[in-house]
Amino acid sequence: MFERLAEPYLVLDEHLVVVAANDAYRARFGAAHDLHRTDAQPHGAMRMQERDRLIHALVADAQRGGASVSPVFRFDVDPAFHGEPSERGHYWRMHASRLLAAHDEPTLFALRFEDVTTSVLAKQDADMAAPDTLAFALAQAGLGVWRIDFDREQVTCSERCVEHMGAERSAERIANEADTNTITPDRLLGENVAQFAARQRAAAGAEPFEMERLVTAPNENSARRWILVRGIGRFDHDGQLSAMTGFTLDITARKERELALDARADTERHARARSDALAATMDQFVTSVSHELRSPLNAIVTWAEVLQRAIAPADIARAADAIRRNGRQLSHMVDDLLDSGAITTGKLSVNRVPIDLGALAAAVAEDVRKQAEHKRIELRVGEMPSCFVMADESRMKQVVWNLLSNAVKFTDAGHIEIALRITGQHAELTVTDTGKGIDAAALPLVFERFRQIAPHSSGRIGGLGLGLWLVKHIVTLHGGTVHAFSTGAGQGSTFTVCIPRPA
Structure with missing residues (x-):
């Protein structure tokens, strides 16, 4: 049987x-x-x-x-x-x-x-005659499916996943290859996803992960697409992470809308910040101008009344000198304001002609001497060799005047020295003082508009905060440079202007 x-x-x-x-x-x-x-x-x-x-x-x-x-x-x-x-x-x-x-x-x-x-x-x-319901549903939803097998160090993915991630091989070619749609994790999902999955494996993380990846498709004229990648770990009976599965979804349209909204929000935020900064600057400007213009005007009016009643020649001379000094200060303030507007609108121009920078600096120093003597400060004029440069004479006078006036303003005792030397193809003008000095952290800020750098204990010092800002822009228009140096608060400061000499 x-x-x-x-x-x-x-x-x-x-x-x-x-x-x-x-x-x-x-x-x-x-x-x-x-x-x-x-x-x-x-x-x-x-x-x-x-x-x-x-x-x-x-x-x-x-x-x-x-x-x-x-x-x-x-x-x-x-x-x-x-x-x-x-x-x-x-x-x-x-x-x-x-x-x-x-x-x-x-x-x-x-x-x-x-x-x-x-x-x-x-x-x-x-099964071949009937469509795969799940695969059909995934395809209609635009989802790609992937799986990382850590033991085999391979990734298996659907054709839509390959299309999403911009693999080097087409879905049709992969489908016909002997490896049955299997490629390495970093090649398909990108190094960031593959490395994240490796870290998840090491930590045996059970939480799902999600990230957005920018992909350049190789066969679509380098079109850039945003792909959402989501996945979760799969564990064996020993609790070890053996695989990760997930899906991919093309979110390009949504991401582009988000980026456009973010860009618009950033633009509006920056515009508001600029508007707020401009408003704050304008408030500071109005306050500063109102205070600074009022001071010399009040002095002129007061000394004019004194001059009206004065009888002694000494009183008349003293009043006239004060009126002249404050009138010149007021004139320079108005000039600085006008030049500030011209620089901001790009309308400040220079008329370059050959000038002797040494003679010009010495003459301006004599004009400023009265200010220094009024504060009992010694103004020293060092070496002033004859040195011709191509420059706008009125603008260079403005540079020297602002540097010396700034030194007088921030020096309470000691001396101020101006000197000129020739270094190769440049004329180097230096103004050194024994004044309040500048902290190292504040040195990059001294040439900003409406900025005054001084020790907090000294209180506010008169001025519009435009002098050094104008110096920098005028020197730049002449193809030169200006630098500030100080060893610290109370150690004085040195400003150096370099102007190119004609070849």
Whole structure:
């Protein structure tokens, strides 16, 4: 009866040694061999080894009692024993059961091979004829699906995912390759995603992650697209992160709208900041101008009244000198204000002609001497060699005047020295004082408009805060440079102007 059974059968002992094989088994698979031997494996040894490992698992289950059934597996028989195999393969399911035996008889197991090829192929045909509902839904939603397998160090992805991430190979080509859509993580998802996934693996992070990636598609004229990448870890029974799965979604339209709104918000924010800064500057300007213009005007009015009542020649001379000094100060303030507006609108121009910078600086120093003597400060005029430069005479006078006036303003005792020297193709004018000095952190700010740099304990010092700002712009218009130097508060300061000499 055993030999006449229609389905292939094996009988094994508890050591998995083949005790018997029926005619159907020999017809299908050839001679039966000891499952522990690998040197006598028939055609397709590697596939046979896979089948034999499944047999081991089935028999182990049967030893614990009852029958066991294997999952469906594919096993191509040797055509030498059973004609030509099907092009689509043969599919089997194995049934293992323990045979009844007396106490003194050895334990045996029956292994039946059920050919399920017809039902499996029929199901495959039906699946191929009907669309994959999930895949269809994902495609309609525009989602790409990916999976990182850490053990194999590979990424498997759908065609839409490849399209999203701008892979170097087209989806059609990948689909036809032997690697079945498998490429490395950093190549598909980008180094940032792959590195993040590696860190997640090291930390065994269970939280999902999400990031946005800017992708340049290789086959769309380098079109740039924003792709949303989301994923979550998959853990094995030991709690180790073995894989990560996720999806990709093209969010270019949404991201571009967000970026446009962000850019517009940044522009509006910067505009508001500029407007607020301009308003604050204007308030400061109005306050400063009102105070500074009122001071010399009040002095002129007061000394004019004194002059009106004065009888002694000394009082008349003193009043006239004060009126002249404050009138000149007021005139320079008005000039600075007008020049400030011209610089801001780009209308300040210079008329360059050959001038002797040494003679010009010495003459301006004499005009400022009265201011210095009024504060009991010594004004020293150092070496003033004859040095011709191409410059606007009135503008250069303004530069020297502002530097010297600034030195007088911030010096309470000691001296001020102005000197000129020739260094190669440049004329170098220096103004040094023993005044309040400048902190190192404040040096870059001294040439800003409406800025006064002085120790906090000294209080506000008269002036519009335009002098050094005008000096810098006028010197720049002449192709020169101006620098400030000080060793610190109370250590005095030095301003150096370099003007190019004609070749």
